[in-house]
Amino acid sequence: xxxxxxxxxxxxxxxxxxxxxxxxxxxxxxxxxxxxxxxxxxxxxxxxxxxxxxxxxxxxxxxxxxxxxxxxxxxxxxxxxxxxxxxxxxxxxxxxxxxxxxxxxxxxxxxxxx
Amino acid sequence: xxxxxxxxxxxxxxxxxxxxxxxxxxxxxxxxxxxxxxxxxxxxxxxxxxxxxxxxxxxxxxxxxxxxxxxxxxxxxxxxxxxxxxxxxxxxxxxxxxxxxxxxxxxx
Numbered sequence: 001x002x003x004x005x006x007x008x009x010x011x012x013x014x015x016x017x018x019x020x021x022x023x024x025x026x027x028x029x030x031x032x033x034x035x036x037x038x039x040x041x042x043x044x045x046x047x048x049x050x051x052x053x054x055x056x057x058x059x060x061x062x063x064x065x066x067x068x069x070x071x072x073x074x075x076x077x078x079x080x081x082x083x084x085x086x087x088x089x090x091x092x093x094x095x096x097x098x099x100x101x102x103x104x105x106x107x108x109x110x111x112x113x114x
Numbered sequence: 115x116x117x118x119x120x121x122x123x124x125x126x127x128x129x130x131x132x133x134x135x136x137x138x139x140x141x142x143x144x145x146x147x148x149x150x151x152x153x154x155x156x157x158x159x160x161x162x163x164x165x166x167x168x169x170x171x172x173x174x175x176x177x178x179x180x181x182x183x184x185x186x187x188x189x190x191x192x193x194x195x196x197x198x199x200x201x202x203x204x205x206x207x208x209x210x211x212x213x214x215x216x217x218x219x220x221x222x
Contacts, residue, residue, distance in 0.1 A: 004156075033209070040122075042201060042214035043157070050208060058209065090156065102147055102159025103210060 003027075004106035006091050012112045019078040021109050023091030030096045032074035033103065034058075034066065037088040049074055050096065081113045116140040118213035120202055125219045126192055134187045134216045136202030144205040146178050146185045151215070152198045160187070162205075192220050 007022035025032065031050050035043040035058075045058030047066040055066050063085060067075045074093075078085055088110050092103040118138045126132040136146065145164035149157040163169055163178035163185060175188040189196055197220045203210045 031208070035212075040214060043203075043212040045209055045211065048209055056208070059211070092157075102149070102162060103157075105156040105158070107156050 004091055004093055004104050006089075006106040006109050008109050009107065010110050010112075012114060013078075013081050015082060015113055017078075017081045017113075019081050019111065019113075021076040021078075021089055021091075021111070023074045023076070023106055024072055025074075025091075025093040025104070026072065027093060027095075027104065028071070029093035029104075030071075031094045032068065033092040033094075034064075034074065034076045035090045035092065036060070037090055037108070043090065046076065078111075081111075083113050085111065086113045087111060116142075116204055116206060116211040118202055118204060118211065120200075120213045120216045122214070123217045123219070125221065127221050128192055128194060130192050131188065131190050132192060132218065134189075134200050134202075134218070136185045136187075136213060138183050138185075138202070138204050138213075140183075140204050140206060140211070142206040143180070144207075146176070147203045147205060147210065148174075148176055148187045149201045149203060149212075150198050151201065157201060160200075189218070194220050194222070196220050 004025045033048040034046040049068045065077045091106040094103045120136045148160040151157040161176040178185045199215045203212045
């Protein structure tokens with residue numbers, strides 16, 4: 001069964017900490033994405049990557065950075081965590097040319113910044 | 115930019131048919147997708163429409179009208195397990211932009 005695995009299901013961090021959220025996929029997908037999900041706001045795209053070492057800003061990149069050193073791994077970094085970054089973070093991956101198969105999402109990391 | 119509108123909540127009874135509408139405004143459009151998300155779970159892919167018309171997959175169907183910037187998800191023979199949030203999403207260049215989601219409540 002194909003999988004996108006996020007390293008933590010729940011995470012509590014302090015304001016100002018540097019936070020790393022890890023995502024690994026085993027489907028050899030070219031594209032990987034980070035979204036955050038908040039009630040009433042749906043899923044909003046933070047960053048995405050369509051190849052190793054490539055990254056593109058999404059709709060809300062401020063306060064975040066990403067790293068993709070290997071095809072299967074895409075990391076989201078909160079440089080200095082703030083309380084407004086408390087959210088559910090979802091990682092996803094996809095093939096470039098197979099839109100009919102959609103995105104495969106991980107189970108999410110619920111991050112609380114205190 | 116891109117924006118999508120869908121109802122926030124829909125209620126229905128088991129066995130009924132329900133339609134969830136989605137209208138969109140976008141600067142680039144390749145297709146419209148639908149995702150299902152149960153509480154506490156990951157979004158899962160349901161359908162993708164690149165061309166006008168109706169696509170059927172079992173009890174679920176999805177429709178697209180590109181000229182009207184409109185689509186819908188049709189769920190037939192509703193079951194309790196269909197209670198979930200449903201998101202429409204526009205595929206633009208390289209990325210999906212999601213709507214805010216419709217919460218479907220199915221009652222006995």
